[in-house]
Amino acid sequence: FSMMSTILLVFCAFSFAGALTLTGxxxxxxxxxxxxxxxxxxxxxxxxxxxxxxxxATSDGKLALLVPAELYQDAYRRMGLDTKNLSRTIEDAGTVIEPLIPWTAAGVYMATTLGVSTLDLLPWAVQCYSAIFFALIYGFTGFGIAKTQPAPQMAK
Incomplete structure (x- = not known):
């Protein structure tokens, strides 16, 4: 019973993501x-x-790993980027940010376990939000970006 609200939240998130995927x-x-x-x-x-x-939107970090990966993988290949850049960027923006969003499963778990609200935790969670800044620096400077041969574009 103690975990029912979190399990229900995850179930609703997957249902919502399924609807978004099916409708395109x-x-x-x-x-x-x-x-x-x-x-x-x-x-x-x-x-x-x-x-x-x-x-x-989905209150679940696991979906935030799957959905953008599926949506952006072709764009990364077309730009000649190795997909490990996509993986790293999604990790930087998904997994480490999820505990800072109060209505996500990780945010609820962290607040309940630590007994500290998410907003009170925010100033001390430097590693969580600094990952986004480093990802942006890497992207705009090209430092640490793995390249491949650009995928040929198919005619529409």
Whole structure:
């Protein structure tokens, strides 16, 4: 019984993500967003934003790892980026940020376990939010970005 609210939250998150996937609404949004992205830094910033948005909207960090990875993998390949950059960026914006969002499963767990509200924890969770800054620095400077051969674009 003590974990029922968290389990119910995760179940609702997966149901919501399933509805978004089946309707194709996330794919449409991402495809429109990708039309204005022209640099590695912009792509990484968009990945960070999407991952945080999915985490907040679905209240579950596991979905924030899966959904953006599926949506952005082709864009990373087209820009000649190794997909480990995508993996690292999603990790930087998903897993470590989830405990800082009060309505997520990790946020509820951390607040309940520590007995400290999420906003009170925020100033002390430097490692959580600093990962985003480093990901942006890497993206815009090119430092630590693994490259591959760009994937050929298919005609539409």
């Amino acid at each position: 609404s996330l794919t449409i949004i991402i495809n429109r967003l990708l039309t204005v992205i022209h640099s590695v830094g912009q792509l990484i910033a968009a990945t960070i934003g999407t991952t945080i948005l999915v985490t907040g």
